[in-house]
Structure formats: structure tokens, C-alpha cells
Amino acid sequence: MNLLITGAWQSAKENIGKIEQMGHVVSFCQYEKDELPCEYEWVEGVICNGLFLYHPIERFSNLKYIQLTSAGFDRVPMEYVKEHDIEIHNARGVYSIPMAEFAVSGVLQLYKQASYFRENQKLHRWEKHRGLKELYGKTVCIVGCGSVGTECAKRFQAFGCNVIGIATSEREQLYFDEVKAADTLDEVLVRADVVVLTVPLAEDTWHMIDEERFEKIKNGAILVNIARGAIVDGNALEKALDGRLGGAVLDVFEEEPLSADSPLWNKGNVIITSHNSFVGEGNQERLCHTIFSNME
Numbered sequence: 364m365n366l367l368i369t370g371a372w373q374s375a376k377e378n379i380g381k382i383e384q385m386g387h388v389v390s391f392c393q394y395e396k397d398e399l400p401c402e403y404e405w406v407e408g409v410i411c412n413g414l415f416l417y418h419p420i421e422r423f424s425n426l427k428y429i430q431l432t433s434a435g436f437d438r439v440p441m442e443y444v445k446e447h448d449i450e451i452h453n454a455r456g457v458y459s460i461p462m463a464e465f466a467v468s469g470v471l472q473l474y475k476q477a478s479y480f481r482e483n484q485k486l487h488r489w490e491k492h493r494g495l496k497e498l499y500g501k502t503v504c505i506v507g508c509g510s511v512g513t514e515c516a517k518r519f520q521a522f523g524c525n526v527i528g529i530a531t532s533e534r535e536q537l538y539f540d541e542v543k544a545a546d547t548l549d550e551v552l553v554r555a556d557v558v559v560l561t562v563p564l565a566e567d568t569w570h571m572i573d574e575e576r577f578e579k580i581k582n583g584a585i586l587v588n589i590a591r592g593a594i595v596d597g598n599a600l601e602k603a604l605d606g607r608l609g610g611a612v613l614d615v616f617e618e619e620p621l622s623a624d625s626p627l628w629n630k631g632n633v634i635i636t637s638h639n640s641f642v643g644e645g646n647q648e649r650l651c652h653t654i655f656s657n658m659e
């Protein structure tokens with residue numbers, strides 16, 4: 364297979380020799396925005412992330428195989444892929460562990476008033492805080508029961524939480540106390556102390572958490588978004604943070620980077636990170652295993 368590999372795979376260069384030994388011919392492009400080092404029609408397979416945001420997929424007339432370095436498919440014209448029977452793989456499971464750890468860490472930081480104690484440490488001030496909360500016994504709603512959602516469930520359950528998953532249909536699933544159908548989300552939001560979003564962005568998940576749903580969410584609940592920013596209505600979120608929500612852990616936003624003048628930066632009950640929850644030292648090993656397993 365004539366294979367175009369981009370720098371989205373950080374370990375690409377050290378693995379090109381192994382791929383060539385498998386019988387593939389490789390062309391490498393560090394930056395996906397750049398002009399390609401080969402003709403479009405030469406390419407039969409790609410290992411990439413956002414390549415088709417800069418190079419129309421229609422130009423790859425002989426494309427048969429796509430391996431993404433991301434877990435989401437939202438940067439790929441999936442309708443075209445299906446119509447042309449192109450084999451496609453994502454990086455399912457590669458980033459799930461660090462993302463799940465991030466979700467738990469964010470909630471714990473809010474529950475344990477980490478920013479309060481950090482500020483006291485800077486000021487060399489010895490002062491107790493009597494408002495700390497426990498994760499134990501809390502109800503956690505995880506919207507999306509895929510790889511990331513399952514790793515989140517595993518960790519929250521270990522803290523003694525009651526974990527309810529929201530999926531396409533009701534079923535039994537390891538690490539979840541219950542998995543309920545998507546049409547029951549409103550009923551679960553009323554009960555949940557923590558709501559974790561791990562669903563992919565699609566037509567039916569765009570602004571899934573809107574003003575109407577924020578009005579139903581349990582008073583004092585924590586919202587964690589490690590999925591895609593557009594799953595949450597940003598304007599409704601800002602209002603909810605001044606009302607029903609106890610806080611939010613936000614790694615993703617509708618527009619990235621988050622504007623410097625966004626009111627979210629100044630909210631004391633919000634943890635903001637720069638689309639960084641997926642980072643972990645085990646990612647490249649897991650990604651290499653996924654890529655080679657799929658190619659084999």
C-alpha cells in the first residue's frame with residue numbers, strides 16, 4: 364500500500380522502517396497544512412488527524428484506508444468515506460486512561476477546594492476550610508459509555524460512587540451500576556451530583572446540554588466536559604454557573620482557543636484546561652499498538 368503518514372503520529376519517523384518491512388511504501392508529511400510530498404492519486408492509505416481539513420478527500424482518488432490518530436471522527440467527511448467504502452480506524456482506547464484520570468482529578472479539585480489551599484500556600488497562610496466534600500456515595504452520570512466513559516466509570520466506582528451511564532439503549536455494562544437509554548437523560552440529570560460528558564460530537568449531540576437541561580440538572584452538580592465543546596451550549600453554561608451548577612471542569616470549548624475575554628476564566632467554580640485532558644506518557648505506546656494491529 365502507498366501510505367501517506369503525517370506528523371500527527373508523533374512516533375511516525377521511528378516506525379517508518381517497520382512499516383516498510385511490512386511491504387508498504389511510505390511518504391511522510393510533517394505538517395498536515397503543507398503541500399503534500401506526493402501526488403494525491405498516489406495515496407492508497409493515510410495515517411493522519413486533520414488532513415482532510417486542508418486537503419479535500421475527493422482528491423485522493425485511490426484512497427482505501429484511513430487510520431486516525433484521534434478518537435473522534437468529526438474531522439473526517441464520514442459520508443464520503445462510507446459512500447466510497449474506505450476502511451477507517453480511529454484511536455479508540457488510546458487516550459481513555461489519561462482522560463478518565465483528568466475527569467476524576469477535576470472533580471476532586473473542586474470538592475477538596477484545591478485552589479483555596481494553593482492560594483493559602485502561596486501566602487504562607489494556615490487556615491482551615493470546613494466545606495470539603497467527599498466523592499463517596501455521590502451519583503455520577505456519564506453521558507457516553509464508550510472507551511473513555513468506561514474508564515471514567517471504573518475510576519468513579521472505585522471511589523464508591525453510584526455510576527449511571529447514558530447510552531443509545533439500556534443494558535448491563537461492566538463498571539456501571541446502571542446504563543440507561545439516551546431518552547432518560549433528563550431523569551438522570553435530576554439525580555446526578557456529577558455529570559461527565561464523553562460522547563462524540565454529532566447532529567444529535569450538538570448543544571445536548573442546553574438551557575432547558577441546565578434547568579433540570581441537580582442543584583450544586585459538577586459538569587465535566589472532556590468530549591467536544593459544542594456538546595454544551597456556552598451561553599447557557601455561563602448562566603448555569605451563576606445558578607444551579609456547583610462548578611465545571613472544562614477541557615473543550617465551542618471555539619478554541621477560548622477567548623481571553625471569556626467570563627469563564629474568572630469564575631472561581633470553574634477549572635479550565637486547553638484541550639489537554641488526553642495527554643499521558645502512555646499514549647504513544649498505545650497508539651503504535653493500535654496502528655500496527657489495524658494494519659496487520
